[in-house]
Amino acid sequence: MKKNRSSAAERAADVVDTARRDCPVLELEDLSVEYHSGESVVRAVNHISFSLERGRTIGLVGETGAGKTSTALAIMRLLPDRISAVPNGQVRIYGGDVLALPEGRMKLLRGEIISMIFQDPMTALNPIMTVGDQILEALRNHNPEGLSKQELNARVDAALELVGIPASRKNEYPLQFSGGMKQRVVIAIALACRPDILIADEPTTALDVTIQAQVLALIDELKQKLGMSMIMISHDLGVIVRTCDDVAIMYAGEIIEYGSVEQIYSGDKHHPYTVGLFGAIPGLSGETRRLSPIDGLMPDPTDLPQGCKFSPRCPFCTDRCRESEPQDAFVAAGHRIKCHLFGGESRE
Numbered sequence: 564m565k566k567n568r569s570s571a572a573e574r575a576a577d578v579v580d581t582a583r584r585d586c587p588v589l590e591l592e593d594l595s596v597e598y599h600s601g602e603s604v605v606r607a608v609n610h611i612s613f614s615l616e617r618g619r620t621i622g623l624v625g626e627t628g629a630g631k632t633s634t635a636l637a638i639m640r641l642l643p644d645r646i647s648a649v650p651n652g653q654v655r656i657y658g659g660d661v662l663a664l665p666e667g668r669m670k671l672l673r674g675e676i677i678s679m680i681f682q683d684p685m686t687a688l689n690p691i692m693t694v695g696d697q698i699l700e701a702l703r704n705h706n707p708e709g710l711s712k713q714e715l716n717a718r719v720d721a722a723l724e725l726v727g728i729p730a731s732r733k734n735e736y737p738l739q740f741s742g743g744m745k746q747r748v749v750i751a752i753a754l755a756c757r758p759d760i761l762i763a764d765e766p767t768t769a770l771d772v773t774i775q776a777q778v779l780a781l782i783d784e785l786k787q788k789l790g791m792s793m794i795m796i797s798h799d800l801g802v803i804v805r806t807c808d809d810v811a812i813m814y815a816g817e818i819i820e821y822g823s824v825e826q827i828y829s830g831d832k833h834h835p836y837t838v839g840l841f842g843a844i845p846g847l848s849g850e851t852r853r854l855s856p857i858d859g860l861m862p863d864p865t866d867l868p869q870g871c872k873f874s875p876r877c878p879f880c881t882d883r884c885r886e887s888e889p890q891d892a893f894v895a896a897g898h899r900i901k902c903h904l905f906g907g908e909s910r911e
């Protein structure tokens with residue numbers, strides 16, 4: 564069942580001419596996202612960069628409005644038309660720039676190479692279509708192999724069985740499934756074409772705690788089985804510690820701290836925002852806990868502060884923080900913090 568990794572890169576190369584097998588699966592470089600409404604511009608994502616290596620999982624964490632979903636939609640090229648823009652940066656899959664791809668080619672990448680579980684699973688399903696037909700539709704949209712009807716039906720059965728739903732239930736409607744089972748269907752749709760990269764946007768937030776654990780275990784099992792690389796978006800620090808290798812902490816559209824799970828959860832150097840977010844750094848025990856509330860609000864994304872975007876809420880704020888924007892400073896290999904406390908160069 565596990566796909567041959569080189570063939571995945573080769574399939575990507577069929578779509579993105581410059582894709583190469585020896586490149587990271589997914590790279591973001593200096594990526595920004597804006598939404599335009601009338602005269603105002605919402606700066607939802609601001610100059611973020613990271614690199615996802617094969618088989619690994621990166622967690623995106625941050626308060627509501629931090630820019631997590633916008634980042635995911637930019638990668639998928641699913642930002643709403645007309646009102647959004649990517650003013651700078653690159654998204655590369657196997658080294659090939661996907662932002663410049665014509666939409667027709669991007670459609671081929673979506674589903675087969677990269678797929679997404681959307682934030683609200685309950686509305687991701689069509690209530691008047693059987694679950695089998697919804698999986699079939701996902702397969703048909705990306706059917707480069709030109710499979711016959713019979714082969715497609717066999718794939719629908721396999722997709723349901725992959726997520727632990729008997730294929731005999733394929734003619735049922737979403738209404739006939741519990742919340743946890745619906746989420747399994749959503750996962751089956753996302754994985755129907757066996758993508759190499761899965762973006763899971765809050766995949767368990769809408770579920771009961773016990774069902775959450777089952778769905779997370781399922782995602783983890785499928786990740787191993789299919790050899791996928793992942794981006795996991797969650798408010799839940801317990802989910803992140805259990806599923807991720809690396810963590811990006813987002814604030815006002817920026818990655819203000821990035822490091823391995825060990826560095827973020829048990830290291831001794833942290834951005835003041837990370838410290839606030841974690842309450843106290845919870846350690847690697849993996850207990851489920853939500854982000855801690857921090858006094859104050861995230862800045863208005865249509866009117867971001869001039870210097871460090873966290874400065875209005877930061878207990879360590881100085882004039883320098885208000886005036887100039889810090890750059891990333893590496894405090895250990897792979898562990899970067901965007902804060903003047905750690906000597907990040909200023910960007911005036």
Ligand SMILES: Nc1ncnc2c1ncn2[C@@H]1O[C@H](COP(=O)(O)OP(=O)(O)OP(=O)(O)O)[C@@H](O)[C@H]1O
Pocket residue numbers: 598599600605606607625626627628629630631632633634643646682864
């Ligand atoms: N379609 C849109 N039009 C205008 N502004 C938008 C749109 N979608 C998102 N935004 C704004 O962009 C910013 C980032 O939103 P985004 O949904 O990416 O955050 P998030 O981190 O996913 O939040 P949450 O945890 O609530 O899902 C917010 O200020 C949000 O209001």
Ligand SMILES: [Mg+2]
Pocket residue numbers: 631632633682764
């Ligand atoms: Mg979101």
